[in-house]
Amino acid sequence: MTDPPSYSAVRTFLRILEDKKLVRHEEDGARYVYIPTVEKERASRSALRHVLNTFFGGSVTQAISALLDEDSKHLSEKDWQRLSAMIKEAREEGR
Numbered sequence: 427m428t429d430p431p432s433y434s435a436v437r438t439f440l441r442i443l444e445d446k447k448l449v450r451h452e453e454d455g456a457r458y459v460y461i462p463t464v465e466k467e468r469a470s471r472s473a474l475r476h477v478l479n480t481f482f483g484g485s486v487t488q489a490i491s492a493l494l495d496e497d498s499k500h501l502s503e504k505d506w507q508r509l510s511a512m513i514k515e516a517r518e519e520g521r
Contacts, residue, residue, distance in 0.1 A: 431439075440460055443449045448469070451458040462469070482488040501509075 440449065440451075444451065444460075448462065448464055449460045450463050451460050453459075464472075478484055478486065478489055482492070
């Protein structure tokens with residue numbers, strides 16, 4: 427990191443995460459080891475929902491559009507096929 431956070435900032439952040447029950451700690455000698463309490467998939471969905479609400483007004487369409495504007499040149503034919511299949515499946519489930 428070019429400008430790493432201070433020790434006290436990291437401790438404060440970890441305390442906030444612990445208060446929110448997102449991590450817990452175990453003592454290992456003189457140090458604390460922090461362990462996530464939320465599974466990765468649930469945490470990633472929550473983070474993505476927060477990004478959608480913060481930057482895209484909750485619009486999935488706007489978020490996907492922004493991603494495609496940036497990355498569509500780098501998608502392979504297999505990627506496009508997978509995305510098409512995922513959209514088709516989501517449409518069928520949403521009916």
